[in-house]
Amino acid sequence: AERAADRWELATTPFLDLAAWQSCERHFRNRSDVACASLPSHPSAERRVLVMGKPEMLEAKLMAGSDGDQGDAWREEYVGGIRLRGNGFKFDPKRRSHRHVLGSVLGTGIDRSVVGDIIVPPLLDADKQQPLTGDATGVDGLGSDIHLFVQADLCDYVCNRLTHIGRTPVEAERVRLGELCASLAAMDAMGGDAGDRLVKTLASPRLDTVVSASFKL
Numbered sequence: 001a002e003r004a005a006d007r008w009e010l011a012t013t014p015f016l017d018l019a020a021w022q023s024c025e026r027h028f029r030n031r032s033d034v035a036c037a038s039l040p041s042h043p044s045a046e047r048r049v050l051v052m053g054k055p056e057m058l059e060a061k062l063m064a065g066s067d068g069d070q071g072d073a074w075r076e077e078y079v080g081g082i083r084l085r086g087n088g089f090k091f092d093p094k095r096r097s098h099r100h101v102l103g104s105v106l107g108t109g110i111d112r113s114v115v116g117d118i119i120v121p122p123l124l125d126a127d128k129q130q131p132l133t134g135d136a137t138g139v140d141g142l143g144s145d146i147h148l149f150v151q152a153d154l155c156d157y158v159c160n161r162l163t164h165i166g167r168t169p170v171e172a173e174r175v176r177l178g179e180l181c182a183s184l185a186a187m188d189a190m191g192g193d194a195g196d197r198l199v200k201t202l203a204s205p206r207l208d209t210v211v212s213a214s215f216k217l
Helices: 002-006 018-029 055-064 069-075 098-106 125-129 152-161 177-189 207-214
Strands: 035-039 049-053 079-085 115-119 146-151 171-175
Touching: 002 049, 018 035, 018 049, 035 055, 049 055, 079 152, 079 177, 098 115, 098 146, 146 152, 152 171, 171 177
Parallel strands: none
Antiparallel strands: 035 049, 079 146, 079 171, 115 146
C-alpha cells in the first residue's frame, strides 16, 4: 500500500476472508497517508478484495462510484460477477452445494485466492416443477441461478473453462457487478440469508390463515 501511494498508483490484495479484510480496514483508519476500499461492496460479502493507495486517489474512485455506470466500471476493473445456469443443474440439490461449485471452479486451474463469495440460492418447490428459463423463482433478484465473484481479469477465463458442475453441463456468463450487488443487498434487507425463506401450503388465502402460518401461531 505504501509503495503504491508513493508511486501514485492503486494496489490490490487477493480475496481476503472476513477477519483479514476487517483487520486491514481497522489499520488503515488510523493512517492518513494511505487508505483502502473493499470490494464487492454489498453488506454481507465475506470475501473481499482491498484496493489501496493514496486517499485522494481512492476518494476520486469512490466519488465516481456514485455515478451509475461509471461507478460500476471502476469496480469491475478489480472484481467481476459470474452467473451459472444449466438445465438439470437445478433439479439435483446435491449438485447445488457450495462445495461442488467451488471444486468445479478451482478445477479450471485457478487459485482459491482469486475467488470470492459463491451464492447458491435454495430452490423453492415451484422451481423444481418447471424447466429452467433463467426467470425461475428462488432468491429475489437472483432467480435460481448461482453467482460468484472472481478477480476481474479472470472472468473471461472462468466463463470459457467452466462448462460443468460435476457431470452437469452449465453455462457461465459475466454479469454487471452493480446489479448483482444490488440484488444481494435487497436479499439482505429482506432478512439476510437465502435459507431463511419459508414456503407454506395454505388451505385458504384468508389473512388470518396467512398470518398464523407465517408466525407459527
